[in-house]
Amino acid sequence: MVKQQDAVFRQAYPAPPYWVARFDVANPPAPGAFVLADLGGPLRQALFPATIDADGFTVMLPPHHPATRLLPGATVNVLGPLGQGFRIDGVTRLLLVAEIASLPPLLPLLEAAPAVALVIEAPTRAQLPPPDRFPPAVELTLVTRDGSAGHLGPLESQDPAPANLERVMPRLVELIAWAECACFACPNDRYPALAAIVRAARVQPAPDFAQALVQVPMPCGVGACEVCRTQTRATAQTQGGEKHACIDGPVFDMLLL
Amino acid sequence: MVKQQDAVFRQAYPAPPYWVARFDVANPPAPGAFVLADLGGPLRQALFPATIDADGFTVMLPPHHPATRLLPGATVNVLGPLGQGFRIDGVTRLLLVAEIASLPPLLPLLEAAPAVALVIEAPTRAQLPPPDRFPPAVELTLVTRDGSAGHLGPLESQDPAPANLERVMPRLVELIAWAECACFACPNDRYPALAAIVRAARVQPAPDFAQALVQVPMPCGVGACEVCRTQTRATAQTQGGEKHACIDGPVFDMLLL
């Protein structure tokens, strides 16, 4: 059932490195699912919730996103909720791993399990959000690609770190071993290497143990335009081949990407 | 000398059938001259002043004009002042004749001579502005095309009026005979008939006795694009041929159009 609904824009304010925008809507999307908003321009834009409540949701956007220029009270036509979000029912130990620019869709999961660990990678110290932004119960691991704060990235690197720096990799392997489910939000081209780490860290991970949010333009959101096709691998249980990120995803089993 | 300048938008408010928008600018245009404002869209838009003072000018626009959607304090890049406006130096008895939609460019002339008469034609009573909007010294003649108020129009009609209605024509002939200069702002296709009335009402009118504001799109304003070309007739004194409304006009001797 694809539906249109009217969302009401409430406000937007800066929360570096993002802007936060608040929408009231009858039927907000689940974590990792989305709505397609008509914000002007030739195509609708996907909005992934960063927080969700009964009356609506917030999104975290780059500073110049058109949603940050709406006037409070403006009505925005949205299509959805669309897509398959994260599947974490009954998980007690949840691992979240994100590159900073794609972190927001993971934020609704921060309190979705009794124990949550969050790994954030940023290019350098300045792009990391302040740790006090996160619930105190979340176990935070910060990573920078230049080693200016936290562990030395990138997440996938197996090289030994130079002197005085500590690679994130051992910590990541530990956390993957600890978790019952791991949700990733990174640029798509990093998923194969991250999947290899999961396979190395766990014997026969269950289906959906590792879930990845695929980032691909989704112009129509309903399976009509074919722009969002994503290649998946077949397994004994599932038929592989091309899937629609908008219908079958955008959250996929990372080990099948 | 073609110059760009920054105009500052101050406010806009409705004054039916127009909206009034106020701009502060160092160098406002003279009556019948204009600036080309960059208000978004592919082409600049001509703004003709309705009132002019030392700090800027106001324009009267249709309700949905993009200038009415500016935020107070917004800076608008304008090209100009451009064009040749009305030439009324030393005139003591001035006649102004306008179809309501093209009246605004004549408004800065309301107090430009010791004695001013204004003829306004509108389709019907509802489109006429209230008479108390005009300075009391202005002698006002109202015309409607359906006879619902004032004289019966159109301005050019020589037909006798039906019962209970009085044609504007005799009054117009009187005013043309009275005036030292007559300025017209009507749709272009009405100027030939109005010119014929002037020729009938006055023996050998002087050059520029009747002046008409030509309404034609002016994309560049400087003579580059050739969109505004306007055909004029030759006389003993002047060479005719095509002129640029943006440079040679948009106010032309009506008897040469």
Place this chain on the structure above:
Amino acid sequence: MIELAPRHKFGLPIASPVMPAAGAFGYGDTYHDLVDLRVLGALVTNPMSLTPREAARGRRIAIHGEHFVAHTGLPNPGVRRVLQQYRQTWERLPIPVIVHLIATTPAETAQAAERLSGVPNVVGIELGVVDNVTPQRALNLLDAARADGDLPVIVRVPFTGVDALAPLLADHGADALTLTAPPRAVLPASDAPEDSEARRYLRGRLYGPALFPLLLNVLARWCSKLPVPVIACGGIASLQDATACLELGATALQVDALLWRDPLILQRIAEGLAKFETSTISE
């Protein structure tokens, strides 16, 4: 009824001149929650080929102001699997189905057309040809599509090929022409200077409102000269746009990428045209 294939033995009558364009609306049931299909003249399916095709690798879309360039690679599971999946959906649809067929080679095209003929509620084929197709090749593809099947064949003509192809195809047995497929375009896809030129530029088709004045020019030039119905396609975004197309001689029209943003546009145009027609008739 509007007749889209007056020269065909069975004809191709449609009740409304409004359709989605191939590639914009899916294979049939995608928008059924949102759009009342009954107001449309026909469903034009997403493009399909005889054999399966995968999606284009790399970036597939780039935006430029009010326009965008898209390159999907026309992925589809092939005619046979499409039929398996959608045959029953199509049979139940309240409107007839025109299948958009990617004309790869004459042999494949003939085989695909044969498979489609006799499928319940499939009333016609719209043939998509490559942009730089030669006139002779286009005629061969058209012949192939008509050879073994008995469905009316509409050809969707590439934007830059109208002058060379439209009169030729019409004289050669095309039942109708869709004017036009979107023009080819290129946009920067990446700023990274280390990328190869091919990766830094996205080649695809252009969509957006500027196609509309280009479309009207094609219609004004060609509709009166062509012996077959013309289906207008390109940048149509409103009831007024649709009316202008019909006024300049188009028999029907397709709405493309705009409907991803505004799925109800189809319905608004169709209902607007129907109202206009009723009021003209009752005068």
Place this chain on the structure above:
Amino acid sequence: MIELAPRHKFGLPIASPVMPAAGAFGYGDTYHDLVDLRVLGALVTNPMSLTPREAARGRRIAIHGEHFVAHTGLPNPGVRRVLQQYRQTWERLPIPVIVHLIATTPAETAQAAERLSGVPNVVGIELGVVDNVTPQRALNLLDAARADGDLPVIVRVPFTGVDALAPLLADHGADALTLTAPPRAVLPASDAPEDSEARRYLRGRLYGPALFPLLLNVLARWCSKLPVPVIACGGIASLQDATACLELGATALQVDALLWRDPLILQRIAEGLAKFETSTISE
């Protein structure tokens, strides 16, 4: 220096790749208060014909979103009177002048080209041909322009004629090609139903940002295959746009209708490219 006519005996060297397009900038001094001409490669004049032409009657411009259709009729007082009026201006300009010549008939074109040759500071002719010109006619017009004069001849190729004309003209002696003239387009010009169809629709040329991705496609397809320099024209609106054109193989570029809105765009692009070049060389 950039050489626009490497095969011509005198050549056509310009110091910057940035120029105004014909019809956008007037005959020479129109924008001199606003634009520092010294940063431009050349002045391309408004179109002129051997004999005077009057402006098109009726509506000349119609807007559609970010685009517009214009039809001026290419009014001009004829080559002789243009020369009377502008010869001295051109001589004093700090940049060379390329005259845009409307190629009406071969005979008139030859006569006009002869008149232009030897005019101080006129360094080349850009030939404008009608959109539906046949290849044979285009070659005749080119031959005529080259016959009695000795100026390099650039041909501005119609948008829909690039495939048919560009390689032919380049092989046949054109010194450079301007790709492309704006595409023909039609827009409603009036809602009045009593108007005749011809009065209700404005036919002209399309201007606006959507021409840019269409231009890049033409450049990507053609620059590497043509033996002569290509001057890019169509929807160029920024330094990035200009850079993309040069990267895809254009030798120079023209900015058209956008400069009515933003006359300083020429200067910004020219200065931006110059800075880029300096920094690349000094590396």
